[in-house]
Amino acid sequence: MLQVAFLRNNLELVKNKLAVKNFTNIQLVDEIIELDEQRKKLQLEFDGTQSKVNTASKEIGQFLAKGEKEKAAIAKQEVATFKTGIQQITEKLNSIEKLLLDNLLQLPNLPSDLVPKGKLPSDNIIVKEGGLIPKLDATAVPHWDLIKKYDLIDFETGAKITGSGFPLYKGKGAKLQRALIQYFLDYNIAAGYTEYLPPFMVNENSAYGTGQLPDKEGQMYFMQADNFYMIPTAEVPLTNIYRDEIVKENSLPIKMTAYTPCFRREAGSFGKDVRGLNRVHQFDKVEIVQIVHPDKSYEILNEMVAHVEQLLKNLNLPYRILKLCGGDMSFASALTFDFEVYSAAQDKWLEVSSVSNFETFQTNRMKIRFKNENGKMQLAHSLNGSSLALPRIVACLLENNQTENGIQIPEILQAYFGSKLID
RNA sequence: GGUGAGAUGGGUGAGUGGCUCAAACCAGUAGUUUGCUAAACUGCCGUACGGGUUAAACUGUACCGAGGGUUCGAAUCCCUCUCUCACCGCCA
Numbered sequence: 001m002l003q004v005a006f007l008r009n010n011l012e013l014v015k016n017k018l019a020v021k022n023f024t025n026i027q028l029v030d031e032i033i034e035l036d037e038q039r040k041k042l043q044l045e046f047d048g049t050q051s052k053v054n055t056a057s058k059e060i061g062q063f064l065a066k067g068e069k070e071k072a073a074i075a076k077q078e079v080a081t082f083k084t085g086i087q088q089i090t091e092k093l094n095s096i097e098k099l100l101l102d103n104l105l106q107l108p109n110l111p112s113d114l115v116p117k118g119k120l121p122s123d124n125i126i127v128k129e130g131g132l133i134p135k136l137d138a139t140a141v142p143h144w145d146l147i148k149k150y151d152l153i154d155f156e157t158g159a160k161i162t163g164s165g166f167p168l169y170k171g172k173g174a175k176l177q178r179a180l181i182q183y184f185l186d187y188n189i190a191a192g193y194t195e196y197l198p199p200f201m202v203n204e205n206s207a208y209g210t211g212q213l214p215d216k217e218g219q220m221y222f223m224q225a226d227n228f229y230m231i232p233t234a235e236v237p238l239t240n241i242y243r244d245e246i247v248k249e250n251s252l253p254i255k256m257t258a259y260t261p262c263f264r265r266e267a268g269s270f271g272k273d274v275r276g277l278n279r280v281h282q283f284d285k286v287e288i289v290q291i292v293h294p295d296k297s298y299e300i301l302n303e304m305v306a307h308v309e310q311l312l313k314n315l316n317l318p319y320r321i322l323k324l325c326g327g328d329m330s331f332a333s334a335l336t337f338d339f340e341v342y343s344a345a346q347d348k349w350l351e352v353s354s355v356s357n358f359e360t361f362q363t364n365r366m367k368i369r370f371k372n373e374n375g376k377m378q379l380a381h382s383l384n385g386s387s388l389a390l391p392r393i394v395a396c397l398l399e400n401n402q403t404e405n406g407i408q409i410p411e412i413l414q415a416y417f418g419s420k421l422i423d
Numbered sequence: 424g425g426u427g428a429g430a431u432g433g434g435u436g437a438g439u440g441g442c443u444c445a446a447a448c449c450a451g452u453a454g455u456u457u458g459c460u461a462a463a464c465u466g467c468c469g470u471a472c473g474g475g476u477u478a479a480a481c482u483g484u485a486c487c488g489a490g491g492g493u494u495c496g497a498a499u500c501c502c503u504c505u506c507u508c509a510c511c512g513c514c515a
Contacts, residue, residue: 079496
């Protein structure tokens with residue numbers, strides 16, 4: 001959520017930046033500033049009247065202590081007239097504050113200066129490519145065939161138990177998940193991240209804090225009886241650990257990592273690219289989150305990108321890094337890098353990680369602050385990234401490493417997986 | 424699920440209607456003094472939204488788990504909810 005004072009003081013800049021994100025309702029900014037002016041006026045009126053009530057109340061107390069009942073009675077009547085005024089002001093103030101908040105929540109985060117213009121995924125900029133694209137022989141098959149061949153995942157039974165898009169991992173397929181999770185976590189811990197195992201459901205406030213609410217209700221599974229949402233990513237519980245906290249400046253950066261399953265309804269996005277592991281409702285992911293000093297957040301974003309890149313290098317997967325254009329970025333992000341790996345048998349790039357700087361967009365909602373060296377409260381910056389999302393990594397590992405004798409496990413995973421080959 | 428006890432500032436914790444613009448202590452911080460792997464003393468030490476100022480000073484309002492209510496006046500009384508702890512029941 002953007003701050004009104006910032007909007008007011010940087011009106012042209014804000015409008016230009018919103019345009020980069022292809023946000024069309026630009027006049028909303030002017031409306032917000034106007035609403036805030038009204039809010040201030042009403043607040044002033046309220047404060048003044050309430051002040052009179054407070055003074056009068058004290059006087060009444062003194063009159064009564066002295067036994068001057070008549071004076072007290074007169075003062076009481078006076079207060080009564082103030083109170084009807086206060087009631088009216090409060091009603092107006094409440095409705096304006098609500099409207100102001102509703103409007104503010106509709107504004108996406110401002111893109112950083114580094115964000116390229118553009119509307120479509122094709123406008124994203126490839127900033128780096130790495131790894132070797134394997135040359136598969138003619139008998140090579142997509143991962144869904146390999147999954148069947150080696151009996152790694154039973155999609156049909158998953159659908160029987162729950163529904164389509166809920167894979168049932170089995171045997172070596174299940175063990176490969178466990179090996180990847182374990183490796184990713186160890187890798188993150190070695191880089192200084194603290195491991196968490198958070199709740200997989202969150203309440204409304206948490207979903208609101210990271211920006212899932214309002215607006216994206218439809219993307220999350222909802223537990224009606226208890227008002228809980230299944231998490232779409234570990235980002236939600238992890239970042240909310242520090243909601244409403246004032247952290248010590250010298251405790252920054254705060255680095256957190258967690259494995260969680262992720263639940264996504266993917267409403268409306270089915271129809272294509274959904275075979276096998278390309279898109280599912282429940283998947284495993286290891287996430288990294290940082291709460292950082294605002295001066296450092298872009299430096300740290302680069303570090304996180306390098307961190308994820310090294311993970312893909314360690315897995316020997318061909319990858320590329322994209323800098324997302326304004327139109328393809330998420331609502332809350334100021335700058336995002338996507339990672340894609342090359343799925344050799346599908347001849348397709350698949351997104352496996354997204355690393356973003358949210359600047360103060362989330363921390364403003366969550367009130368994650370620190371006291372700076374001047375003793376002033378300041379919002380921290382938040383960042384997060386996947387390291388990594390498993391299904392598409394598995395798809396690529398299977399396809400790219402298939403041989404006549406079986407699927408070769410990358411060296412770094414062998415100790416975790418317990419063998420070199422799936423056969 | 425039942426019963427009971429709780430929720431106060433960074434921490435401990437006092438406060439059952441106006442003397443609390445929340446005591447005291449600890450931690451933090453600035454200074455003074457003595458001197459030296461420290462002690463004593465003194466001051467300062469919440470957040471949000473405003474007013475005010477070049478900036479400060481100064482100043483208004485709100486906030487004692489959340490939301491309502493009673494009252495001229497609520498941390499304090501009443502109602503609802505949430506959470507924590509203890510015991511009981513059920514249970515992996």
